[in-house]
Amino acid sequence: xxxxxxxxxxxxxxxxxxxxxxxxxxxxxxxxxxxxxxxxxxxxxxxxxxxxxxxxxxxxxxxxxxxxxxxxxxxxxxxxxxxxxxxxxxxxxxxxxxxxxxxxxxxxxxxxxxxxxxxxxxxxxxxxxxxxxxxxxxxxxxxxxxxxxxxxxxxxxxxxxxxxxxxxxxxxxxxxxxxxxxxxxxxxxxxxxxxxxxxxxxxxxxxxxxxxx
Ligand SMILES: [Zn+2]
Numbered sequence: 001x002x003x004x005x006x007x008x009x010x011x012x013x014x015x016x017x018x019x020x021x022x023x024x025x026x027x028x029x030x031x032x033x034x035x036x037x038x039x040x041x042x043x044x045x046x047x048x049x050x051x052x053x054x055x056x057x058x059x060x061x062x063x064x065x066x067x068x069x070x071x072x073x074x075x076x077x078x079x080x081x082x083x084x085x086x087x088x089x090x091x092x093x094x095x096x097x098x099x100x101x102x103x104x105x106x107x108x109x110x111x112x113x114x115x116x117x118x119x120x121x122x123x124x125x126x127x128x129x130x131x132x133x134x135x136x137x138x139x140x141x142x143x144x145x146x147x148x149x150x151x152x153x154x155x156x157x158x159x160x161x162x163x164x165x166x167x168x169x170x171x172x173x174x175x176x177x178x179x180x181x182x183x184x185x186x187x188x189x190x191x192x193x194x195x196x197x198x199x200x201x202x203x204x205x206x207x208x209x210x211x212x213x
Contacts, residue, residue: 016179055180088178096145102211108153111153112166115154148162169186
């Protein structure tokens with residue numbers, strides 16, 4: 001059983017927006033400019049990487065929140081600004097797989113069967129490496145395991161790269177992402193104006209999922 005590293009306080013969750021096609025990518029500056037125009041981004045966060053922003057004035061018009069979805073600060077997070085915030089990193093060269101403690105067994109792209117042992121099978125090989133089955137699992141950031149890792153279905157024996165498996169709203173693969181912290185899974189969804197703007201960025205339609213570290 002792979003042990004998942006955790007932060008000291010339990011992460012509420014993040015909403016992750018990404019192109020539906022995990023091979024597609026959008027230039028970081030293009031995404032940031034588009035989201036600034038929409039009013040989704042506020043000021044750049046002083047204490048974080050250049051890709052982190054406070055939420056802008058249109059947050060509530062672009063993302064629909066239900067329940068106590070947005071955490072305003074919290075224990076163990078005193079070092080970051082209070083309130084929801086966004087992260088828009090540069091696209092990765094290859095698609096990465098995003099998963100967390102909330103991720104459920106992905107479904108086989110061929111037969112739809114869930115793969116119960118996915119956690120044990122994933123963090124093995126880096127890009128291009130083919131690790132022998134007997135080798136010890138390499139350390140792997142659970143939020144960015146290589147998404148081309150082949151996974152073999154127990155039910156139909158088809159082998160497909162991880163990015164082709166169906167992760168639902170509990171994980172996914174992407175090169176470009178827009179993350180909104182802190183959103184409990186299912187309690188924040190992109191509204192039509194945001195979906196339309198993302199779909200217009202040239203990478204095809206976007207999807208969303210939730211990750212809890
Ligand atoms: Zn299958």
